[in-house]
Structures are given as C-alpha cells and as structure tokens.
Amino acid sequence: MLVAKEADLRHRYDVTWRLTGVASRRSGWLADPRGFNPRDLLEGHPVLHGPHAVPPRDVREWLDCAQADVLFEATSLNTDTGQPAIDHLRAALERGAHAISANKGPILHAWSELSALAREKGKRFLHESTVMDGVPIFSLFPAGLPATDLRAIAGVLNSTTNVVLTEIEKGRSFDEAVRHAQSLGIAETDPTHDLDGWDAAVKIASLVIVLMGVPLRIDQVRRTGIRELNLEKIRSARAAGMRYKLVCRATRHAHGVEAVVQPELLPLSDPLAQLEGASSAVRFDLDVFSFSLVEHQPGIEATAYGLLADFLRAVRPL
Numbered sequence: 001m002l003v004a005k006e007a008d009l010r011h012r013y014d015v016t017w018r019l020t021g022v023a024s025r026r027s028g029w030l031a032d033p034r035g036f037n038p039r040d041l042l043e044g045h046p047v048l049h050g051p052h053a054v055p056p057r058d059v060r061e062w063l064d065c066a067q068a069d070v071l072f073e074a075t076s077l078n079t080d081t082g083q084p085a086i087d088h089l090r091a092a093l094e095r096g097a098h099a100i101s102a103n104k105g106p107i108l109h110a111w112s113e114l115s116a117l118a119r120e121k122g123k124r125f126l127h128e129s130t131v132m133d134g135v136p137i138f139s140l141f142p143a144g145l146p147a148t149d150l151r152a153i154a155g156v157l158n159s160t161t162n163v164v165l166t167e168i169e170k171g172r173s174f175d176e177a178v179r180h181a182q183s184l185g186i187a188e189t190d191p192t193h194d195l196d197g198w199d200a201a202v203k204i205a206s207l208v209i210v211l212m213g214v215p216l217r218i219d220q221v222r223r224t225g226i227r228e229l230n231l232e233k234i235r236s237a238r239a240a241g242m243r244y245k246l247v248c249r250a251t252r253h254a255h256g257v258e259a260v261v262q263p264e265l266l267p268l269s270d271p272l273a274q275l276e277g278a279s280s281a282v283r284f285d286l287d288v289f290s291f292s293l294v295e296h297q298p299g300i301e302a303t304a305y306g307l308l309a310d311f312l313r314a315v316r317p318l
C-alpha cells in the first residue's frame with residue numbers, strides 16, 4: 001500500500017517514507033536506517049546495506065537502529081494479554097515514534113495507558129484498521145461527531161461467520177461453508193476464534209472501550225457463536241424473508257455498558273440482514289441521531305489502507 005500510494009503521498013501531502021525496519025518471529029529484528037527495498041521484503045529477501053556492529057536484539061534496540069519515526073504493529077492477536085504488541089507500541093511511543101496498530105490486543109488491555117503515553121510524548125496511538133479495516137470509525141468520532149453521546153452500537157463485524165451463514169443458506173453443509181470461507185482466505189486454518197464469536201466480542205469490546213470510554217473486559221461480553229444453529233432453520237428463515245446473522249450489541253446503561261454477541265434472526269428490511277459474504281456493518285445510536293456504516297466485500301488492501309490512513313493522520317494531520 002505504501003508503494004502503491006507513494007506518488008500520491010509525495011504530491012498531495014508532501015510525505016515521503018523509508019522502510020527502515022521489519023520484524024517477525026522468523027525474520028528476527030531487521031533494521032537499516034538507509035531503508036529496505038519494499039519489493040525485496042515482499043519477496044522475502046530483505047537486503048541489508050551493511051552489517052550492523054551489533055544486530056538489534058529487542059524492540060528498543062531495533063527501533064533505535066532503524067531510527068523509526070513510525071511503528072506499524074501487526075503481530076497476531078493475543079486476547080489474553082495483548083502482548084507482545086503492547087510492548088512494541090509502548091517502546092515506539094517512549095522512543096518518540098507514532099504507534100499504529102492493526103492489532104486489537106492493545107486496545108483491550110492497554111488503550112488508556114497507550115493513549116496517555118502518546119499524549120505525553122506529543123505522538124499518536126492510532127488503530128483504525130482494527131475494526132472494519134479502512135472504514136473510518138475511530139477517526140470519525142472525535143473529529144466528526146463532537147458533543148454527542150453514543151448510547152448504543154449494533155454490528156455484524158465478523159466476516160467468517162457472515163460467509164459461513166451465507167453459504168449455508170445456499171445449501172452447503174457447515175463444514176463445506178467453513179472450507180469455502182478458508183478457500184477465500186477469510187477464515188483461519190483454525191476458525192474457532194470466529195465461529196465461537198471471539199472475534200466479534202473483541203471488536204465490540206474495542207468499540208466500547210474507545211468510543212464509549214468504558215473499560216469493558218472481553219469476559220464481560222456475553223458470547224454465543226454460530227455452531228449451535230440448526231442448518232434447516234437457517235435455510236427456512238431465508239425462505240421466509242428472514243436471516244440469521246452473528247450480531248454484536250453494546251448498550252449504555254446507568255451503571256455501565258451491556259455487551260452481547262449472539263446469532264439473531266433479523267428481518268430482511270434490517271440493513272444488517274442484507275450483508276453478503278465478507279461485508280460488515282455497524283450502526284451507532286447517538287443522543288441526537290442514528291447512522292450506519294457498511295463495508296462492502298473488503299479485501300486485505302482495506303486493512304492495509306487503514307494503516308496507511310493512520311500513517312498520514314499521524315505524520316501529516318489533515
């Protein structure tokens with residue numbers, strides 16, 4: 001995405017970039033302040049321009065060696081602790097770099113801390129692509145909806161379950177529908193996280209924490225997945241003009257927020273019922289009006305775009 005938008009960033013925003021570090025479990029901490037060729041990285045052959053006297057051994061040494069101004073955190077989600085992503089983001093902010101995350105773990109476990117640290121350092125902690133990829137949810141609220149009170153959220157936020165339910169409606173078995181979602185690259189090899197509602201629970205909790213300002217824990221989300229649904233019921237509901245969807249809801253009460261993830265039978269007139277395949281949607285009920293956002297059949301570039309948009313918001317506030 002950085003390469004695809006390179007000319008646009010330079011001409012429209014006067015922003016240029018160098019990719020000076022990359023790290024994963026297998027590659028270790030690779031850094032070169034003169035910059036890697038992104039195409040070499042994509043092909044798995046990063047070329048270092050010169051051996052470092054001491055190769056970085058941890059995230060702090062790596063950020064220093066790379067002379068990073070911005071960190072993109074996209075390691076696997078750890079719902080129990082949010083680690084090691086929290087350490088990566090904290091280290092970036094403490095170094096004085098912007099911290100951008102696609103990973104929801106840090107929102108669940110350290111959103112307040114990382115936001116406060118970012119403010120203290122005059123940097124940004126941004127995480128737009130964590131929910132609905134590039135759709136601007138988190139950036140919309142502070143800028144576009146000042147002085148509103150968010151009372152309720154309802155959404156279909158998990159692509160795998162939406163694909164699986166859509167395929168079952170078409171006549172596939174549960175296992176066939178899951179394999180179809182895997183063949184599209186939407187479901188993981190182990191789709192448990194999606195099918196049992198964990199992914200949806202993590203997303204609604206993230207929205208509650210950031211947009212409602214309530215430090216909801218994942219175990220406080222009442223969660224039911226789609227495994228127990230009867231296949232015939234799914235198909236007969238469809239024939240009768242209704243659809244099952246895995247719906248997340250959060251409602252503000254006098255003493256906090258109630259959050260639920262469960263299959264719901266919705267009339268086709270409900271915008272959430274009209275979602276096909278990997279599409280997702282969310283409805284926000286404010287004190288002054290309600291509105292919905294729909295993301296139509298996103299691909300992986302939608303997530304990459306969310307990270308790129310955060311990058312621009314951080315380095316070049318619009």
Ligand SMILES: NC(=O)c1ccc[n+]([C@@H]2O[C@H](COP(=O)([O-])OP(=O)(O)OC[C@H]3O[C@@H](n4cnc5c(N)ncnc54)[C@H](OP(=O)(O)O)[C@@H]3O)[C@@H](O)[C@H]2O)c1
Pocket residue numbers: 023024025026027074075076077084102103104129130131133299300303
């Ligand atoms: N469309 C999407 O896929 C999407 C959308 C929104 C948000 N996200 C979030 O974005 C993140 C990345 O998604 P993904 O599908 O690419 O995940 P993934 O397939 O699990 O890949 C994660 C990457 O992180 C690296 N990694 C994992 N643990 C690490 C550790 N302890 N130290 C260093 N590197 C580590 C892995 O390195 P190795 O390969 O070397 O093991 C791998 O390159 C996740 O948090 C996910 O929830 C994804």
